[in-house]
Amino acid sequence: MVHRLRARFGRAADLPRAFWFLWAGTIVNRLGGFVVPFLTLYLTGQRGLPVAQAALMLSLFGAGSFTANLIGGELADHLGRRPVLMLSLFAAPVAMLALGSARDIPLIAATTLVLGFFTDLYRPAVSAAVADLVPAEDRPRAYGYLYWAINLGAAIAPALAGWIASRNYTLLFLGDALTTALFGALVMWGVSETRPAGPTRGPRMATRRRLASLKDEPLLLLFAALALVFGTIYMQGYVTLPIDMRDHGLQADKYGLVIALNGALIVLLGLPASNRAGRWPRFRTLAAASLLLGVGFGLPALPAGLGLYALSVLIWTLGEIGGATVAPAVVADLSPADKRGLFQGVFGAAWGLSIFVGPLLGGWAIERLGAHTLWAACFAGGLLLAAGYLAMAGKAERRMRARREDAVGGS
Numbered sequence: 001m002v003h004r005l006r007a008r009f010g011r012a013a014d015l016p017r018a019f020w021f022l023w024a025g026t027i028v029n030r031l032g033g034f035v036v037p038f039l040t041l042y043l044t045g046q047r048g049l050p051v052a053q054a055a056l057m058l059s060l061f062g063a064g065s066f067t068a069n070l071i072g073g074e075l076a077d078h079l080g081r082r083p084v085l086m087l088s089l090f091a092a093p094v095a096m097l098a099l100g101s102a103r104d105i106p107l108i109a110a111t112t113l114v115l116g117f118f119t120d121l122y123r124p125a126v127s128a129a130v131a132d133l134v135p136a137e138d139r140p141r142a143y144g145y146l147y148w149a150i151n152l153g154a155a156i157a158p159a160l161a162g163w164i165a166s167r168n169y170t171l172l173f174l175g176d177a178l179t180t181a182l183f184g185a186l187v188m189w190g191v192s193e194t195r196p197a198g199p200t201r202g203p204r205m206a207t208r209r210r211l212a213s214l215k216d217e218p219l220l221l222l223f224a225a226l227a228l229v230f231g232t233i234y235m236q237g238y239v240t241l242p243i244d245m246r247d248h249g250l251q252a253d254k255y256g257l258v259i260a261l262n263g264a265l266i267v268l269l270g271l272p273a274s275n276r277a278g279r280w281p282r283f284r285t286l287a288a289a290s291l292l293l294g295v296g297f298g299l300p301a302l303p304a305g306l307g308l309y310a311l312s313v314l315i316w317t318l319g320e321i322g323g324a325t326v327a328p329a330v331v332a333d334l335s336p337a338d339k340r341g342l343f344q345g346v347f348g349a350a351w352g353l354s355i356f357v358g359p360l361l362g363g364w365a366i367e368r369l370g371a372h373t374l375w376a377a378c379f380a381g382g383l384l385l386a387a388g389y390l391a392m393a394g395k396a397e398r399r400m401r402a403r404r405e406d407a408v409g410g411s
Contacts, residue, residue: 015142016133021190022126023149025183029089030153032179035096035172036061036119038161039112040239040359041252046169047108051243055363057112058239062355064116069352073124073345077338080195081125081132082187088122089184093177095119100173119180120352127344131332132194139332140282144274144325151266161256196337219396220334220343223327224350226388230290230323231354232361233297233378233385237262237316240362241300241309244371248304258309265317273321282326283393287386289326292319294382301375319382333400 035042039061043054068088076084095118099111126146134142164171242255250258296316299308328347335343365374 015138015145018191018194019130019133019142021186022129023145025186026126026146026149027152028186029179029183030150031157032175032177033153033157035099035176036238038169038172038252038256041242041246041255042169042172043108045252047103049105052363052367053105055239055359057108058359059356060109060113061116061119062352062357062359064113064118065120065352065355066349067352068117068119068121069124069345069348071345072121073128073341073343073348075121076125076128076341076345077195080193081129081341082191082193084125085122085187085191086184088118088120088125089180089187091121092118093181096173096177096180100170116352116355120348123348124341124345127328127332127348128341129191129194130328131335131340131344132196136329136333139329140280140325141274143328143332144270147321147324148266148270148274151263151270153263156260156263163253163256195341217334217343219392219399220331220346222388222392223330223334223396224346226286226385226392227327227347227350228354228357229381229385229388230293231351232358233293233381234316234320235354235358236297236362236374236378237313239359240366240371240374243366244300244304245309247371250306250309254306258306258313261310261313262317262320265314266321269318269321270325273325280322280326282330283389283396285322285326286330286389289319289322290382290385290389292316292322292382294319294379294385297382298375298379301372301379330396330400333403334396336403 036058039058040051040054043049043057044051049057072084072088092115095111095115099108099115102108102111127143130142130146131139161172164175237259241259242252245255245258246252293316296312296314296319299312299315302308328344331343331347332340362374365377
């Protein structure tokens with residue numbers, strides 16, 4: 001199977017075998033990515049929670065994700081990539097089923113928090129493993145292929161989930177749990193440990209020193225802060241967009257079709273973008289991606305219908321493609337070899353924090369200020385993001401060149 005996949009991707013065939021197991025597992029997992037895109041609708045419709053309270057539950061998922069990325073990155077550097085992958089991919093299905101059976105609000109809150117933690121605990125380990133396996137010049141391509149795999153599933157899952165949700169929400173939780181566990185099985189079968197060999201560290205003191213050392217990495221922290229803003233805007237596609245569409249008379253099945261355009265466009269454009277991304281100027285690409293994100297999320301401020309929502313998704317998806325292809329490679333190039341997991345964890349934690357902040361801000365804004373104000377703020381945020389990426393480009397590119405030279409000198 002893996003050999004057939006490698007052959008089909010042409011240039012991609014030179015990427016390592018273990019990468020393709022991660023890639024295939026990602027597709028399987030995302031084909032069953034049913035619950036999170038529909039969690040707001042599930043909680044408001046099936047459990048009767050107000051919009052603000054449902055948004056708070058999704059924010060708890062983000063709090064778990066934020067914590068998981070920091071802890072997962074450090075564990076990936078200390079214990080190895082494979083143990084973290086296994087823990088995450090086999091514990092998350094249990095949390096998923098627990099959330100699907102929860103009825104009381106405190107139990108829903110607790111299981112959502114735990115689900116957010118175990119769902120995203122593996123992410124820094126995957127990103128670090130790609131950095132271990134793939135040389136710097138091919139990393140944008142490799143991360144782009146992974147991102148394409150995510151969205152091959154995302155092109156199918158929302159439409160299928162919308163159809164399932166209109167009949168039985170329980171099946172959403174069962175399907176999501178099963179596909180996550182199958183990803184774990186693929187890791188067991190085809191992914192060996194990739195962490196570079198190094199001296200054994202005492203975990204407690206090493207972790208303290210390593211986390212303290214982040215204060216000496218202002219470029220990483222600034223890049224993570226920009227990712228937080230990017231992610232906060234992006235989250236509105238899964239939190240406030242379905243609510244705004246419902247307020248305009250468009251129900252869950254219509255939202256499922258519109259958001260499926262996101263995955264479909266990435267499936268069409270993701271591979272060509274990934275194959276070219278290594279030649280793109282990385283920070284100008286991120287600035288352009290930010291502008292597209294802002295324009296796309298600003299469009300629903302206009303008189304809204306199904307066609308406008310679809311156009312909005314198509315535009316911000318173009319920004320998503322550029323950002324998601326380039327950003328992890330920037331983090332990998334900024335990181336020393338012994339801190340790849342930690343750096344990817346910090347970057348992932350920014351995205352996790354956006355899953356916490358995005359629903360809170362979006363839910364508050366759409367209830368208190370109205371949807372027009374929310375979408376106008378998203379547009380302004382995209383402009384500020386573009387300026388931020390351009391401002392940090394010079395120093396960051398010099399640091400990335402120095403890291404690459406150090407890696408070549410140490411090999």
